[in-house]
Amino acid sequence: MNASEYTYLVIEDDRSIWKNIEQRMKRYLQWRAVGFVDEVEEALAVIDKARPQLIFSDWSIRGGNAYQILTHIHQIPLYKPYIIFFTGYQSENPEIPQIVFNEFPLVRKYIVKPIFQNLTEHLEEYIREAEALAEGAEGTPVFIENDLKQQVRIVPQDILCFLQDDNNPRLKVVHTLSSETIYLKQTWEEILRFCQSHQLHVFVAHTRKAIVNRSHIIRVNRPYIWLQGGMRIQVSREKWAELNP
Known part of the structure; x- marks a missing residue:
């Protein structure tokens, strides 16, 4: 398996979270980052160009929020990335999980910040699922x-x-x-x-x-x-x- 076989993107305006996710992903040699972005239009550009198989996305980012990005992804034919969605604003915006679950089924994991304990305990599981989705091994009826x-x-x-x-x-x-x-x-x-x-x-x-x-x-x-x-x-x-x- 080549180190660049799978790609991931981090969409987040806190750069400390960029580095934390990057360090965790270095354990998985088959995964390569295609971008760390903090703005909606930049995120859309990377997605259109690189089609990453795994996306880590915060809800609140510069230029808007993740709904714009998720809507864009859903409109791309035959593109089904594994999306890990997180937010620190659920208490102020309790409608977020309902909107995500009802309108954006491509979101595979929903995490309320802070995310680090969840990733410590579950990232390996998420990676396996993302690889299965990328290889088409997931979803056989x-x-x-x-x-x-x-x-x-x-x-x-x-x-x-x-x-x-x-x-x-x-x-x-x-x-x-x-x-x-x-x-x-x-x-x-x-x-x-x-x-x-x-x-x-x-x-x-x-x-x-x-x-x-x-x-x-x-x-x-x-x-x-x-x-x-x-x-x-x-x-x-x-x-x-x-x-x-």
């Missing part, structure tokens, strides 16, 4: 049998969680990134085997009630975890110690 014995096409990596149905305890509900819901009759043991066979990194949030795809956890505040799209899952007391967020 499979079929799963629903409660009507129909074969439903699904991308395993897009699964957010499996939850027990509130109205019928015999059914489980699959929630996905696309907001699709699929009802299953499989046992929890069968669901865990499905996750294992498709290499999903899951967490049992509540025995026989909730299994969560760790890759889509964006926020943790005991006793809840939040998933991409804003879904909130309560973690049982006995399972909390196993989370290690």
Whole structure:
């Protein structure tokens, strides 16, 4: 694997964060920086020229905010970078996560500043996912049998969680990134085997009630975890110690 096989871009107006991310990324010899920018128009120019596979982006930058950049990316045909989005303004602008999750599905990770602890604990996972996305290894659909014995096409990596149905305890509900819901009759043991066979990194949030795809956890505040799209899952007391967020 060549050192320049993958490229990344940092969009941030705090240069200390530039250097911190750069130092962390030096561990991954297959990744090369194509830019560290602090202004909207400059970010758009780098994206148009280099098409980086991984983008670290703050919300507030000179000349506007990240919404302009995310909108631009979504308008580029066949371009699907792995985007790690962060902000220190969520308390002042509580609508930010809702806008990001509802309007910009290419955002893979949402982090509230400070970001360093999150990157210390999860950057290696993010890099693996970004490489899988760049190589097209992510997103291969499979079929799963629903409660009507129909074969439903699904991308395993897009699964957010499996939850027990509130109205019928015999059914489980699959929630996905696309907001699709699929009802299953499989046992929890069968669901865990499905996750294992498709290499999903899951967490049992509540025995026989909730299994969560760790890759889509964006926020943790005991006793809840939040998933991409804003879904909130309560973690049982006995399972909390196993989370290690």
